[in-house]
Amino acid sequence: MLDLIWNEQPGQEVIYQWVEWVQSSSLSYLGFDEEIILGPYEIIHTGDKRAISESVSPDVDIPSLKSYNDEQCHENFVKNFHECHICYSEYPGGDFIKLSRQHFFCWKCMETYVGITAREGTKTKLSCPEEKCEGVLPSGILRRLLGDEEFQRWETLVMQKTLASMSDVVYCPRCETTCCADEDNDAQCSKCFFSFCSLCSEKRHIGTSCMTPEMKLLVLQRREKEMINEILSVKEILRDAKQCPSCKMAISRTEGCNKMVCNNCGNYFCYRCNQKIDGYEHFKGECELFPQEMIQTWERANARMVEGQILADLFGGRGHPCPLCAQVNAKVGNNNHIFCWACGNHYCYLCKKIVKRGSNHYGPKGCKQHTEG
Incomplete structure (x- = not known):
């Protein structure tokens, strides 16, 4: 059967067609309904010499074939031009970040995407920019895109958010080391060995109640009020801000003219109409350079x-x-x-x-x- 596949296209690459046939059709061709056990090895073969392999086991052969295939696919990708799935511009394959065989993006778009997402600090993981893709960016790629200092800050932020989402995680009131509280809200610091109550942050008081339900309610109300004030402060800051039309970074003008430059992506835009501009020609129309x-x-x-x-x-x-x-x-x-x-x-x-x-x-x-x- 392998000879027949070879004779259909003499002189052409055949190894991957063979692998596909062996994987999908060999069992039914040989009449096996369930599975076939390969081996034993190191025995004398009397059949077709072409079927004699020098490998140790299929556990070595098959990964080797897959690895060779991946290397060749990558070489072909690097040699050709491709279209970025974000900016739709064409670049050589070497200028792309390849997350999978189907999802690849140019370096500049990935650097902007990762930088904005990391600075916002709203996510605990950076996923593939492709819509509906749940793939997560490897840490090696993140470090290359962000740089060592920004990557360290991102990792610290992710760890803080992860710890904050865990209900049993508290911080030592003396040295601020991360600790775990038990069911009785008691915790012991692994660094300074201070035993404390996770509710009131005072020394552990076994056998005595920490706070009455009324006191707990007051604490929760105070925390809720602080959160509301923080949200209102952010909304007030962003009330007069405009989003950069290129990268959507929020920018607020405190003084000066209506020609704005985004410090994130470097593009210019009009603060009055929020359109991307180049030079001062835009202000010869309805938009004025300086507010009246x-x-x-x-x-x-x-x-x-x-x-x-x-x-x-x-x-x-x-x-x-x-x-x-x-x-x-x-x-x-x-x-x-x-x-x-x-x-x-x-x-x-x-x-x-x-x-x-x-x-x-x-x-x-x-x-x-x-x-x-």
Whole structure:
């Protein structure tokens, strides 16, 4: 039968067709209904010499054939160009991270995917980017993509999350070593040997109750309130944030123009319409480079600066540096209450101190607000 398969395509590769036939059809061809026992070995064969193998056992031959096949498939993959399943760009096989025979992605996409997922810290394992694939990225590939320092941080984060999900895991109140609590909520630290109650973190109190149900309820309510406040804080931070259109990283603008650059992927986008841009041509249309309120603020600040500089020149002899920013401001008229045009703070011309409330600073017991000179 193997000769027949060979004669159908003379001169062509046949070994894998033979293996497939032997694996799928040999038992039925030979008339065996259940299984066949290979061997014994090291005996004299009198049949077809081509069937005599020099191997020790099938446990060696079959893995060797599979290993050879995998090596040849990998060599063919590296020699050819392939399309990334994320960015749909073509690259040489050597530029890919190959997770399986069907799932492979370019280095840049995998580096971005792994970096974002690791920084978010919301998962305890990094799986294949392919949808519905449950394969997990090997630690060797993760270390190459993240680097040693980031990989160490990721492993620490995963361990912390894993421990946090275990109900019997607690931390020693003295040295913060990870411990396991028993059914009675008692634990002993393996590092400093401190025995403590996992509920109140105090020294173990055998035979006495730790907390009443009312006290436990108060503790749970306090923890719930802390969690709610933390969630609200995150929501407030992200309320005005925009997601990068390329990598979806959340970015918030505190000042400056509407042309934003993502520190994660390096792409530029418009903070107003959230579109990916290149250069400043985008701002010749409906989107403006600077928000109107920011322009108005600058105009007011510049007008105040010009006015302050003019007054400082006119009344140079009555000028005094601001105690906060050292900018010279002039005293106009008899008013000793000086407003610094540079930093916006108020201070007293007489005592040279910052004034937060004029009614408290000036008066019978303080400085006089109006004096000559």
